[in-house]
Amino acid sequence: MYEILNENDLCTYYELNQHPGSQQLQQKRKNKFAYLDKEEVVSQLIAFADDQQVHVTFSVPQMHCSSCLWLLEHLGSLQKGILTARVNFVQKEVFVVYDKNQTTLREVVETMSAIGYEPYLSMSAGKRRKPKNYSRITQISIAGFCFANIMMLSLPEYFSVSNYLQEKTGTAFRYIGLVLALPVFFYCSREFFANAYSSIKTKYLNIDTSIALAILLTFVRSLYNLFVLDGNTYFDSMSGIVFFMLVGRWAQDRTQQSLVFDRDYKSFFPIAVNVKRNESVEAALIGDLKEKDIIEVYDQEIIPADAVLAKGKAVIDYSFVTGESIPRQIEPGSLIYAGGKQLGERIELMVLKKSDQGYLTNLWNKEGRSNTDNRKLLHRISNYFTLIVFALTFASALFWLIKGEYNTMWNALTTTLIVACPCALLLASTFTNGNVMRILSRSGLYLKNADIITNMARIKHIVLDKTGTITLNKNFNVSYKGKPLTDYEKRLVASLSRHSTHPLSKAIYGHLKMKQLVAVDSFSNLPGKGIEGWIDDHHIKTGSREFVQPASANENPSNTSRVFIWIDGIVPGVFELENVYRPGLTTMLQSIRKKFNLSILSGDNNAEYDRLANMTGPGTDIFFNQSPEDKYNYVTQLQTSGTEVLMAGDGLNDAGALRKSDVGIAVMEGNNSFTPASDGIISAAAFTSLDEMLTFSRNAARVITISFVVSVLYNIIGLYFALQGLLAPVIAAILMPASTISIVLITFLMSEWYGRRLKRLKR
Amino acid sequence: MTFMSIIIITAIASLLIAGVFLAALIWSIRDGQYDDDFAPPNRILFDDPKKTNNK
Numbered sequence: 099m100y101e102i103l104n105e106n107d108l109c110t111y112y113e114l115n116q117h118p119g120s121q122q123l124q125q126k127r128k129n130k131f132a133y134l135d136k137e138e139v140v141s142q143l144i145a146f147a148d149d150q151q152v153h154v155t156f157s158v159p160q161m162h163c164s165s166c167l168w169l170l171e172h173l174g175s176l177q178k179g180i181l182t183a184r185v186n187f188v189q190k191e192v193f194v195v196y197d198k199n200q201t202t203l204r205e206v207v208e209t210m211s212a213i214g215y216e217p218y219l220s221m222s223a224g225k226r227r228k229p230k231n232y233s234r235i236t237q238i239s240i241a242g243f244c245f246a247n248i249m250m251l252s253l254p255e256y257f258s259v260s261n262y263l264q265e266k267t268g269t270a271f272r273y274i275g276l277v278l279a280l281p282v283f284f285y286c287s288r289e290f291f292a293n294a295y296s297s298i299k300t301k302y303l304n305i306d307t308s309i310a311l312a313i314l315l316t317f318v319r320s321l322y323n324l325f326v327l328d329g330n331t332y333f334d335s336m337s338g339i340v341f342f343m344l345v346g347r348w349a350q351d352r353t354q355q356s357l358v359f360d361r362d363y364k365s366f367f368p369i370a371v372n373v374k375r376n377e378s379v380e381a382a383l384i385g386d387l388k389e390k391d392i393i394e395v396y397d398q399e400i401i402p403a404d405a406v407l408a409k410g411k412a413v414i415d416y417s418f419v420t421g422e423s424i425p426r427q428i429e430p431g432s433l434i435y436a437g438g439k440q441l442g443e444r445i446e447l448m449v450l451k452k453s454d455q456g457y458l459t460n461l462w463n464k465e466g467r468s469n470t471d472n473r474k475l476l477h478r479i480s481n482y483f484t485l486i487v488f489a490l491t492f493a494s495a496l497f498w499l500i501k502g503e504y505n506t507m508w509n510a511l512t513t514t515l516i517v518a519c520p521c522a523l524l525l526a527s528t529f530t531n532g533n534v535m536r537i538l539s540r541s542g543l544y545l546k547n548a549d550i551i552t553n554m555a556r557i558k559h560i561v562l563d564k565t566g567t568i569t570l571n572k573n574f575n576v577s578y579k580g581k582p583l584t585d586y587e588k589r590l591v592a593s594l595s596r597h598s599t600h601p602l603s604k605a606i607y608g609h610l611k612m613k614q615l616v617a618v619d620s621f622s623n624l625p626g627k628g629i630e631g632w633i634d635d636h637h638i639k640t641g642s643r644e645f646v647q648p649a650s651a652n653e654n655p656s657n658t659s660r661v662f663i664w665i666d667g668i669v670p671g672v673f674e675l676e677n678v679y680r681p682g683l684t685t686m687l688q689s690i691r692k693k694f695n696l697s698i699l700s701g702d703n704n705a706e707y708d709r710l711a712n713m714t715g716p717g718t719d720i721f722f723n724q725s726p727e728d729k730y731n732y733v734t735q736l737q738t739s740g741t742e743v744l745m746a747g748d749g750l751n752d753a754g755a756l757r758k759s760d761v762g763i764a765v766m767e768g769n770n771s772f773t774p775a776s777d778g779i780i781s782a783a784a785f786t787s788l789d790e791m792l793t794f795s796r797n798a799a800r801v802i803t804i805s806f807v808v809s810v811l812y813n814i815i816g817l818y819f820a821l822q823g824l825l826a827p828v829i830a831a832i833l834m835p836a837s838t839i840s841i842v843l844i845t846f847l848m849s850e851w852y853g854r855r856l857k858r859l860k861r
Numbered sequence: 862m863t864f865m866s867i868i869i870i871t872a873i874a875s876l877l878i879a880g881v882f883l884a885a886l887i888w889s890i891r892d893g894q895y896d897d898d899f900a901p902p903n904r905i906l907f908d909d910p911k912k913t914n915n916k
Contacts, residue, residue: 164903171904187899232891239890243883247876270869274876 131211134204143219147198151181154203155193156210156217159451160389161185170215177201177209192217216389218451237286238344244278245337251275252334272324272331279317279333287313287340289347303484305519311488312515313339316827319508335827339516346835370766371395371402374446391449396599397623400774401438403449406431410445414438418774443597443621462546462774487518494821506823513823516830517816519809519837526805530845534798537853542784543763543791550777553761554795557744559736560690560788561759563729564700564710565659566601566748570678571767571782574605580671583663587670588612591663594638597621598629601748601767602661603640606673625751626701626726628661639664642701659702677706682786684713690789691715695741699724699732701751729755746780746788749773763788784859797852805845812837 133139146153161170170192173183179201184193192215196206210217251271287310294310297303313336320331370381372394379394384402387393392408395401400418412428419437428434434447491514498507531548538545545551562568583591592612595603600623621631628641639646646662647669658674690696697719698710704722711720721732729747733755736743742760749756749764753775756762764773767782780788816833819825889895 164906167900167903168907171907185900186897187903188897230893230896235890236887239883239887243879247879251872267865267869270866271872274869274872278876 131204131207134207135202140203143203150197150199151195152198152203153193153195154206155191156207156219157189157191158210158215158217159190160215161187161190161192166215169213170210173206173209176213177206180206180209214389234289234344234348237288238341238348241282241286241337241341241344244282245334245341248275248278248334248337251278252331255330269328275331275333276321276324279320279337282337282340283313283317286337286344290340290343303481303488305480305484307484308487308515308518309339309343312512312827315508315515316512319512332827335512335831338828339831342831342835346838349835349839371399387449389449389451393447393449394444395440395447396444397440397442397597397621399440399599401434401436401440401447403436404451405434405436405447405449407434408446408448410443412445413441415441443618483518487514490518490817490821491515498823503823509823509825509827510821512827513820513825513830514817516827516834517820517825518813519816519834525838526802526809526841526845529842530798530801530805530849533846533849534795534853537849537856538791538794540858541787541791541853541856542781542859543778543788544780545778546776550761551795551798553742553777554744554792555799556742557694557761557792558741559695559697559743561697561699561729561733561736561743561745561755563745563747563752564698564702564706565677566767567746567765567785568680568683568698570680571601571604571748574602574609574678575676576605576609577674578671579674580663580669583670587665589614589616590633590636590638590665591640593618593633594621594629594631594640597631598623600629602659602673602675603629605675606640606661609673625753636666638666658705679713680782680786686786686789687714687718691718693789693793697721697732697736699729699752701725726751726754730758733758744792746785749776781859784857787856790856794853794856798849801845801848801852804848805841808844809837809841812840 134143141147144152144154158170161167167185167187170185171183173192173194174180177196179199180194180196182193182195185191186193194206196203207217207219251274254268254271290306290310290313293304293306297307316332316336316339320333320336323329324331370383371387372379373382373387374392374394382391387403393402393405401414407428407430409430412434413425414428414434415423415425416435416438417423418439419435425441433450491511494514495507495511498504498510528548531551534551535545535548588610589612592607592610593615595607595610596615597618598604616633619632619634621629623629624641624645626642627645628639630637630639630641632638640661640663643660643662646664658676661673661675663670663672687696691714696714698714698721700706700720700722701724702722707720707722711718714720721728724732729745729752733743733745737758737760744761744763745752745755745759746763746765747756748767753773756764756773756777757775761778762776763778763780764776765782765785766779773779816825816830816837820830
């Protein structure tokens, strides 16, 4: 038992140690599974039950290592009555058999929760066994078997010494070959014939049309040879074609799957939230969140994981998830789903389920428009390609027919159809973009989807926001001017500022260092203007001068950001925060100027003009006092004059402009909010590499072009031999997946090479 | 029929036997035995729980 606890500690060390003072939560959870005592609930969750045994499969997404595997499979030692526990690691499920006379479902679930593997129970989970599709792997097995055996039986044809073996056994072996070829033709090649048929119906020819034709021709030719001419058969070539094509498809699918997998689980989604650990607050990436973590979520922030409301007034807008724009008020202790947006004050949530950044990425992609133009172009290219190949094939067949060389004609016919491969056209961009996304995300830029890369390559004009984008969000020097604030007033301002994620509010909150805060009765955030709220029957506002005191006299410009305070109708004074620019900004701006047009927009006053103009050099537009609408209009105006615009901002008050621009990048420093309006998120530490990333995306387009060229060369060389009838069909069948693999390798190596200059981000 | 034609019978026989193995392979794939490729290799490395006599 000691060893089990030891293993237990190893794996759940971090989870158990985080909350020494969480007795209260333990108490609440004791009754959490009371509903599992009900018979109707149990019967919906289990797979099988009789007098003694009950079978149930639990989904346990938390398992991630072999210790988890060990622990879960030894559930029987922890809970009496559990007879078997078997883990399917890939599906993250555990299949449990327990004796209903010795234990109950509730006890099993409570035991699992106690060791840190609370199962994700959902009423529909028991019924969702969708049958897995094994047809392709079955087809590959049969095709491989038949191919190898037919080839073996064709040895007499290849190696007959003075036709001795051939005479004795030839015909019989050929007929056996036919028998073996039948399942390959009728079962294993189904997908090619089905796709070819549908492509003819839609009049969009694709590569399957040529392959299907090649298979058909080889088969028919062999039949003709066998029954009419009693000559050589080519069933081995036909089954070879089918086998290698299927293997190539399988390899393609796996690579694409692993690219997607990479994105979901391993790539860097640079959104962090504040997590309360013991008494202190730390920033943690949402991918590192664990169950039972207490996180802080502010106004306008997206909830990163399914969680329970622990503290604060939650009003959640689920428009990101469901499209429903009416926000809902949530009771404390209730579940809030990932993807919802908090409106209002700062709330604390307890994480229920490890966040799934793939889920958030999917929601993100639902938001914007998608770029299907590229795909349509590819379809058209593949259509013409196939037509040209057909033309060439039949032309050469005619040529050899006229010359009277039947053998060569058949060879030319079938091998041309196989060798001509538009694969690179279809695959090159997919693989290259997948690689580019991977390289960019390890350098700190996380893109919504692969189509953004082509947009990035076309950018001509860059627009940068000032506050939070080119200035640091931290390290503000804060000073106060005006009538000194009383402690109580300071407390009011700090309590209000705490709920805002604007860097200026956070800086003021940090500067005031108030310990006891007052609960806020209402809080609202007006982007570009300020925040206001009611505390203890006092009306407080902080923000720009126009917001706080409309129609006031023109202020003297200063080189600081100013936040005015307004309490119950009086403006006691103003906080001045000095701008600190990011290190390396000047070099970055200079190098941007060399290749792009640059503009800087700021919501602040124009005191910074000289400093910025020095940094950027002449010819850069710098505008101040920009409202969110002004920024949006500026971007629109640039676009109507015919240029592609990239905008980088912090997403707080430029969401509209980000969405309008061709590429909108949100700059994340630490735990800022996730902006669905953006096309990509860049980590603040990586911001100064933005111009290099744009250059990289242009190079990516070059990589795709080069792989096209390589593929065309391959086709030309292959066709040169095939049209002359010099290529054996089996060799052609091997060459095709080989070319696919080589294109994959080329795109991978080239994109790595171009990306070598991008620094990897230390996480 | 010459004496060499026995090879036809042996070829057919071996194909049939091999076919049985192919059927077994396909059956095991469809039964889902290859779905999880992480657990089985790790499972064989677990130690059996030692019987502790200290009470």
